[in-house]
Amino acid sequence: MTGVVDVTERLIHVEDLTVDFPAGEPGGAGTVRAVDGLSFTLTAGRAIGLVGESGSGKSTVASALLGLHRGTGARVGGTVRVGGTDVGAASERELRALRGAVAAMVFQDPLSSLDPYYAVGDQIAEVYRVHTDATRRAARARAVEVLDRVGIPDAARRAGARPHEFSGGMRQRALIAMALACEPRLLIADEPTTALDVTVQAQILDLLHDLRHETGMGLLLVTHDVGVAAESVDEVLVMRHGREVERGPVAEVLGAPRDTYTRTLLAAVPRVDTPLGAPRTGAAASSPGPAGEALLEAVGLRREFRRGRRTVTAVDGVSLTVHPGETLGIVGESGSGKTTLGRMLVRLLDPSAGGLRYRGTEIATASEKELRPYRRELQMVFQDPVASLNPRRSVGESVADPLRAAGVLDERRLVARVRELLDRVGLDPDRYDRYPHEFSGGQRQRVGIARALAAEPRLIVCDEPVSALDVTTQAQVTALLAELQRELGLALVFIAHDLAVVRQVSDRVAVMRGGRIVEQGTVEEVYGTPSEAYTKQLLAAVPALDPALAEARRSARRTLPASAEGMAVA
């Protein structure tokens, strides 16, 4: 597809791009190579996806296209031409003319990417006026026009609102509107949907898709999510360590990857569309199934929070059971109350109402003293492995904490047990005295799991345990959890927003929305034959890895009732 095209038709022409960032002390000689000899082209009107895990250099490439590394101390080598402008050699003036007018960028975090002090419409108008000689009034009108185009309801009025008055999805729409304002020929989207819920993500991807068809602009999409790329681009470039691993038409790369890394990456991506493998062994094999005695049983669990004079009900009458040795997945979008529920299940939060029975004992209102014998058996693994470990204590100390709390005071036994635990979760026991910052994200989550295991629990609530991790690391951590569960007969409550991950690890699934469980059943039931409209909508929103399937889903989404997200005011 390239090669035969005339050079002037090339929207992006990148040749042998290198980007080095200064490392270590300021002014020092050390550098880190973020992008290492990358070359690619994009023809007008086409879409390319840069896909890779964190640290692969994909966002650095996006910034280089607009010359955003200038003045940051980074050294850029090779050639970058965008819309005919040589970005490396262009003057500041030429660069400014390129930015926003020829190529516009949509950033990942729509809240922090907009100025909190000005109305959304004014910010779009400001950008428009930079590139045109429109009057203030005309620029405002243009802002309302593009806001309306991206689906902001009542755009004329909402243009006067500040970013914090918008919901997450609306903010991303507003950023896209800003990008559209000057009718650029190229849209650069850097993880445009990563901060969004899956249903909102689908809406934004659909919007990008429609806009591209309407305006004929080219798209460079940077994403860590292979599914997002499959939905949106014609061509995929897989990156790793700043280099190209594989490039080609999206169906080919995702359907029949040639490179081993691409294959590993794709294999690690949890999916909702593949047939389920052999029945998971956890509950079914070793212990009585759902028919047996429940380990933990919640009845009508409820939790309210006071916000000033208002009372917000985060969890509203949830009933569920967890059996020994099984995994109950809890899936829901942000604000659905899943974290609050998880914390109540291990009594880190006190329920406002409802019952909670653990092994036949009512613990919903038990005092801290009455809870003591059970605390050890109910553990939790947290989402953010950075924030949930004390940075000033060695990981060994952190893992030893629950043991000390359980009354193990003999220092030698303590250390021996901690080393055993570190080894068990796949960490080198000799790193006992190391501090959390010396570990990678996945390793830190392993430390968190070791800490939860220390007290020999029967049930662990995992709250988004892998959402901060890259897919390959994510796959390793979920595999570890499954393995531990098999060996130790643990019951797991696995809370996540990612439907595919939940499907992969769970025996049974509960779908939450607005503090309630809307649907509950085995994985086969919920994913195979969902009965609730909301569950169907969620499943339809999950990006598919197969471009053809993605297209089918897209049209399917149009027939489903749209969510009320667009109307929400945060």
Next chain:
Amino acid sequence: MTRYLLKRLGGALLVLLALSVAVYALFYLVPGDPARLACGERCSTQQVTQVRERLGLDASVFTQYGHFLQGIVAGRDYSTGTAVLHCDAPCLGFSYKTDQQVTRLILERVPATLSLALGAMVIWLVIGVGTGLLSALRRGGITERALTVLTLAGTGMPVFILGLLLLMAVCAYLRWLPFPSYVPLSQDPEQWAWNLLLPWLTLGFFESAKYARLTRSSTLETLAEDHIRTFRAYGVGERAVVGRHALRGAVPPVIALNANDLGTVVGGAVLTETLFGIPGIGKTLVDAVRVVDVPVVVGVVLVTGTAVVLANVVADLLYAAADRRVALL
């Protein structure tokens, strides 16, 4: 909003009440008989008894404190046996030394203090915010280093040293100005300004160091934020990025600090006023302490406290007005 204001003012009232208890204790902590102090050293025993009766010093401590509060809220009458001496609503008693009403005495000093405070504020804002901005924008350059040294010097130098150096240089050595002596604005605006120039510069320079540091750090913080990157990525020129977006984000903390400082200085810039002989509230306090004029000390401390506490409320309101994301709860 109204609810928040009521809550904050209620809290402020409690703080002031606690302060009033603390300062009222001064009457009893100061060595010597309050009645004798009030009457003066040459009073006969009989006169002292009269004074004691007139001031109600026979009553219990609590009753006296009650009278004191009553005087502030509703005014108070002092009976001398033959005549009644009335003291109007915010009554803080009478000075031991001049027998003037303390409230009136303080009010007379307000113009001088306000003259000093507002003039100095202009200077510390212009110099402080200016250097702060400049050093943030010229980060890493020689300009920033020079400004950092100046700021450090400003922070480290006590106000009386700075003031004395200025006095020596400008008035004694260079003889550009006569030694300043305060002239009220109502009397002669030109002389008012010339005589306040050095005090303004002294207090302004001293305070500006703080503003330079705050402005620098809040500007750098804002410049590092994602939305600044957005506007750069859309081809908005650097001047507009800094002027419209970075500055806008850097301003709220400066406004809040300024409201606080203004409260403190209005309560009396003790050192500056004393050094330059400005008859303001701060100087009144020093003079009163020197001659153990307890009612005046108590009055000034209460007024200063009120200024500081109110300035805090105003600072929070201004911050919320400047940054609408802040919810007042």
